[in-house]
Amino acid sequence: MVRLLKRAGIPATLLVSAPAATGADVAARAGGHGLSVAIFLCVILATVGITAWAARRTNTREDLYAAGGGIGGVKNGLALAGDYMSAAAFLGISSMIYSVGFDGLAYAVGFVVGWPIIMFLIAERLRRLGRFTFTDVLGYRLSEKPVRILGASSSLVTIAFYLIAQMVGAGQLVRLLFGLPYEVAIVLVGVLMTAYVAFGGMLATTWVQIVKAVLLLGGASTMALLVLARFGFSYDALIDSAVGIHKAGDAILTAGPMLKDPLNAISLGIALMFGTAGLPHILMRFFTVNNVFEARKSIVIAVSLFALFVVLIFTIGYGAVTLLPGDARYVGAEGVVGGNNMVAMHVADAVGGSAFMGFMAAVAFATILAVVAGLTLSGATAISHDLYASVFRKDRTVERDELLIFKSATVGIGLVAIALGLLFKDQNVAFMVGLAFAIAASANFPVLLLAMSWRGLTTRGALVGGSVGLGSAVALTVAGPTVWVKTLGNAAPLFPLDSPAIVSMSLGFLGCWLASVTDRSARGDADRTGFDRMIGSASGPSSAR
């Protein structure tokens, strides 16, 4: 492998430090191929070029946070879909379908059905009422200082958990695919994402996301077509073959381990559906379009592309069931070579050869970069806009200072992300994405939805509901089987469900309602009146910026 990598032009100092032999085999096929290294470098050069181009067009707060509001609906839809088509979704769901079949598909459908919820309940009102972040909407009618602190805090906590999972995944993936040491991969990803966001702001982040979405959809479509070609373009033949080969037989066509317990399945479904509507980096994108029409159009594009993506992953996952077993290059005595997350990469190799696998590896790297950049942008905006400009420097904000704080926050988040990526090396962090969705569904979604649609919500209700949702999501995740038993090694969980959303989101709504209806304060009355004022002042034409 070392010889192959050297032949491909990778410096000896960047060669893999001590990967498992199986992982080294994967790197030899992906990273060792000259084409994949060339594409890998092209991805970095292209994204840096985009950042340089965007930096020249990013001068104001509006540019930095919302790309000047000049992103069209189609482009924003591509970027939204790109935010969701993460490496975790591409590699993780195909791996899940390969391992347990239908559970993986049901999991992926949960992501799709989150989009209509955003459309019906959140997007258009958010676009009319907000400016840069979802906490703008809360500050519109509620006491600004406390709700901004609450919104920014829950945003940062959500982003932190999401970012840790992405960084650790990035380090492991780049090590496996390109043979780079884990630490080098983490620093590389951290430096690149910081550069995109600090210099190019939302414009660079959006275009990086668009490029990656096009590459990923193109690559996955090609892979799925090549898989189907093996079966005469017949899903019947594909499914028949998968059932015949998988050790679980036709059990891969129905509820597996994840769905066996209906309550657990529905709780996870709640986190996926409603968590989408509370993720700060997704919500921020609705401020990059010119008006409500474009915001709606962008959701149509996003849900259509993500639905296509799920169908492609479904094809690739069941294709993996039929194509990988029996070939020692892909499945050894200890399971999938390089780990289960390499299933999609092995399928790329099986149907398109090592050059195609190298291409998909480079696309996976671009995917990681784009997603962590979106998260970093959202976190830095929470610090500079929600906390610094709106809470600490209220009415005394100088735009130049706010931009400086944004860039400093971006660098700070980049450094923290690198540190956390190194700290959590070799830790099981898979639960953190689920936790991020549970927090978004339990803390952000109830408060945001009620602030925009229920006159009775008061500041006290928002604070109680948001805090209870945030606290219960974290506490119940820690007490659940994934962390309490599998990570901390205890005998039995304190809370029976893997995903706490069915309880924590209900507690979030209950907290908002109970603390609001019992609020007899003058502030509560002002909050209720503020709802009428909010509707009145935001009733301009839909075509208005």
Added chain:
Amino acid sequence: MKNQALSFLLSAGVCAAYFGLLAFASLYPEIAKSSAIGALPWSIVLAMSVIVLAVALTVLYVRFANAADARADASPGDAGRWFGY
């Protein structure tokens, strides 16, 4: 606020479809894996149907909402606007 009830109704419909799929696969695994169309089982057919439903409802909603708002923007006042704000 016009159409807020419709928004909640549509959201409830999407929830019912998805959670119905999860409950069906979980409670009736034998039926879920039985053949629906050729070799395709009910579980996969229903999962794909939920995806199609989610996309179709979003597209229809956006068509109606954008058409209503375009009409409202073209005439004085905000009467007829999709959400009224």
